[in-house]
Amino acid sequence: KEKVEITKEQQALVKVVVEAYNRHQIPQDVAKKLLQDQYSAEENFLLLTEMATSQVQVLVEFTKNIPGFLSLDREDQIALLKGSAVEAMFLRSAQVFSKKMPNGHTEVLEERIRKSGISEEFMTPMFNFYKSIGELHMVEEEQALLTTITILTPDRPYVKDQQAVERLQETILDVLRKMCVLQHPQDPQYFARLLGRLTELRTLSHYHAEMLTSWRVNDHKFTPLLCEIWDVQ
């Protein structure tokens, strides 16, 4: 059985990525806010667009700390951000939803989200994804690396130098694979299951524009940044 070992430079890479990931996270307060009060569909839509706008801003800051990202072609950096923003947002939402909370809080949060104004048909795929992320009980290193892998997806639209992105992604995949073996020795399939979530994430993200335009509000107002990143308006 080969001895799996994380090298010194891989440890340094993980440290940089995890610290940036923790630094660049929008405040946890969206869950707290939702648990405090019941809001109208209009207020919830506004809350979502505010949260999503600030999450995109922190995502840009986070990518600057991914080793090698700033050395990519400038237009490819934009293409990767545009291509991964929705997936990163749902991945972050799943992590917020799966956070350990006092008894009964997760159920209240789920109820608030179900009644937020989003149309019923999207509840099942969205909560299936959230719960499948929760079941993995990811440590923060795995969360940070999984988000990084999502950002470094070579086959996003308009990426010119896919090989350069692939090389960066492979570096992250390699250290994540080793970490999974070390962190979950009893579950050799854990790494594969982790990557399987990215397929589910991509499918969920296909619904995203429709989830927004079908929100039960009269006027769907988006910030300029969201119009850039989301295929709406």
Ligand SMILES: COc1ccc(-c2nc3ccccc3n2[C@H](C(=O)NC2CCCCC2)C2CCCCC2)c(OC)c1
């Ligand atoms: C496009 O449709 C939807 C639907 C629901 C969500 C969602 N899932 C959540 C799970 C846990 C807590 C919050 C959650 N949210 C919204 C939110 O604020 N999401 C934030 C986005 C940036 C990253 C942190 C979470 C809530 C939902 C309830 C009404 C107010 C917005 C969502 O987040 C992409 C997108």
